Amino acid sequence: MTPWQWVGVAAAAALFFWGVGAYNRLMSLRNAIGDAFVQLGSHLKERSEACDKLLAAVAPRLPSEQATFDALASAQAESQAAMQAARAKPWAPDPVGSLAVASALHAAALTRLLSLLDHQAELRSETEIDGLISELKLIERQRAFTRQVFNQAVAQYNEALHQFPTRVLANLYGFSEARSL
Numbered sequence: 001m002t003p004w005q006w007v008g009v010a011a012a013a014a015l016f017f018w019g020v021g022a023y024n025r026l027m028s029l030r031n032a033i034g035d036a037f038v039q040l041g042s043h044l045k046e047r048s049e050a051c052d053k054l055l056a057a058v059a060p061r062l063p064s065e066q067a068t069f070d071a072l073a074s075a076q077a078e079s080q081a082a083m084q085a086a087r088a089k090p091w092a093p094d095p096v097g098s099l100a101v102a103s104a105l106h107a108a109a110l111t112r113l114l115s116l117l118d119h120q121a122e123l124r125s126e127t128e129i130d131g132l133i134s135e136l137k138l139i140e141r142q143r144a145f146t147r148q149v150f151n152q153a154v155a156q157y158n159e160a161l162h163q164f165p166t167r168v169l170a171n172l173y174g175f176s177e178a179r180s181l
Contacts (some may be wrong), residue, residue, distance in 0.1 A: 029160050082102035
């Protein structure tokens with residue numbers, strides 16, 4: 001082999017290994033999104049269970065507020081369905097976007113219920129209901145933290161995706177931009 005052929009082989013090998021390294025880096029970052037989503041999903045499930053308990057405790061005592069309870073139950077069902085869809089591919093923008101919308105609707109319905117309970121002093125004085133509200137607020141803080149971790153993982157992935165020269169290979173490998181919550 002001539003020296004120029006050796007240079008060509010070395011350049012081809014360097015490009016190949018760079019491509020493999022870029023692919024592995026993007027896969028590692030995409031897997032980090034999946035890991036962060038698992039934590040977020042567990043907090044969303046805990047929030048759903050806490051909301052179910054709170055609805056079961058409060059609904060019989062406030063029959064005139066059935067519309068508020070129905071709105072929360074509906075938002076909760078939509079949020080759970082969106083979470084199941086996003087669980088398969090948490091780096092895909094469409095299911096995560098649907099989850100973001102469903103989560104916002106759930107938060108609005110939950111805020112409405114908590115506001116309603118703030119005006120019901122006799123219910124808030126009951127230890128069971130006050131405990132459920134405290135548990136729900138704790139879960140919301142934990143969920144906010146895991147959502148931040150998820151969004152940071154998405155930001156790192158998207159940043160790596162847009163860096164040159166990895167951006168050149170991203171389309172070839174089938175990587176697309178992820179969406180944060």
